[in-house]
Amino acid sequence: MSDANGRTASEEYTQILVAGGGPVGFVLAYALAKRGISVRVLEAASHCLEDMRASTFHPPTLEMMAELGIIDELEAQGLRAPIYQYCNRETGAAYALDLGEIADLTRYPYRLQCEQFKLARLLAARLEAMPNAHVEFSRRIIHFDQDAAGVSAIAEGPIDVKHYRADYLVGADGANSLVRKLLGVEFDGFTYPESFLTLSTAYPIEQHLPWVADVNYVADPPEWCVLLRVPTLWRVLVPQSAETGDPDILGDARKDAVFRQLLGPDAPTITTEHRTVYRVHQRVAKTFRVGRVLLIGDSAHLNNPLGGYGMNSGIHDAWNLIDKLSKVLLEQADPDRQLDLFDRQRRTITHDFVQTQTIANKAGIGAGFAAREALLRDLQGNAAARRDYLQTTSMLKSITDEAVIV
Ligand SMILES: Cc1cc2nc3c(=O)[nH]c(=O)nc-3n(C[C@H](O)[C@H](O)[C@H](O)COP(=O)(O)OP(=O)(O)OC[C@H]3O[C@@H](n4cnc5c(N)ncnc54)[C@H](O)[C@@H]3O)c2cc1C
Helix, strand or coil, rough: CCCCCCEEECCEEEEEEEECHHHHHHHHHHHHCCCCCCCCEECCCCCCCCCCCEEEEEEEEEEEHHHCCCCCHCCCCCCCEEEEEEEECCEEEEEEHHHHHHHCCCCCCCCCEEEHHHHHHHHHHHCCCCEEEEECCCCCEEEEEEECCCEEEECCCCCCEEEEEEEEEEEECCCCCCHHHCCCCCEEEEEEEEEEEEEEECHHHCCCHHHHEEEEEEEECEEEEEEEEEEEEEEEEEECEEECCHHHCCCCCHHHHHHHHCCCCCCCCCCCCEEEEEEEEEEEECCECCCCCCEEEHHHHEECCCCCCHHHHHHHHHHHHHHHHHHHHHHHHCCHHHHHHHHHHHHHHHHHHHHHHHHHHHHHHCCCCHHHHHHHHHHHHHCHHHHHHHHHCCCCCHHHHHHCCC
């Protein structure tokens, strides 16, 4: 038997049910819980996995972390990188960009290099200590239905199946989002033919590369790589031809070839901490809202990692939705108006900024490097253009652009 709100006694009720405890789902849940809204996060994995994925926090995201009251804890686990650079190894030219030049526009004029699992862990611990929040690990959403009053969901654990009822369900369940699939929302876009290989090492490779900064986009035609530093590791990302089967990509021969290309023929044998290979997509969900079900983060959009916008733009989705859901739940604002606005604002920014910029970034380090280099050369002598470029690439402009979409 269900009551007037469609709830039954056997269902756990919460105002907001979040599918997926990645960085995006946890940011949403924690911010809403801090406002007194009841939240429950269901995460399929048994804990916050220490995988090597996003590791760059851009200035507007750091401002959001400050508003959440976690900036000091996050900074203590990261590395400030005010300067990032593009390098042409063929000619030795380097083009550095310094976020310090826009210190008047943000309290955080740098990238924070910090692995995403550190944010997820920190927020999971905070949520677990809150009376109006619940985090359930090893709990995978397998089905849901919605009606006029709410959403009923079913999730399986290692030994049982549980039933939930919520006012709204938020799909933050990553690239293979079951929530998106069950909604039947199309995921338009394309997949690059090549894979990306990422290697991480504790070896002090800066000792071999006097030109290196903490964040480097390195063209070495026809090769290229991204070289990033986190507090205890260097990360190297290279494209990988689709013809090679995955076991070869992850083998020692390929690893040694990558470091030889980077460090020279006399490079020592480098030990790696992580080796990951993954396919890269540019895809955006047709809508981020179907009734009482919302999509954020990788469940709503995917992009290549050049620029470091995947996790950041997902957190920006969460931030936008936090505002809209708070108005609906705490101020009785009109749900259709608020949630459709969330969809419009974030989908527009995803298409116009995140997709456009990441596709250009990938082209600009590969076949289109000459054009990118010409732009970078111009920027060196043009302070006003450099300031615009920094505002765009730091994502500050995407936040102000989003606010004027009605
Ligand atoms: C190898 C790799 C490298 C990357 N590098 C970068 C980078 O350098 N910079 C960058 O910005 N981005 C990078 N990305 C992308 C970035 O990691 C994502 O954009 C970011 O993780 C998105 O966060 P999310 O919370 O939306 O999704 P996720 O972090 O994927 O979290 C989704 C969570 O949902 C859980 N889940 C899935 N299905 C269910 C279900 N049915 N029920 C309950 N839980 C479920 C999963 O276990 C997972 O924990 C990389 C991605 C990969 C794969």
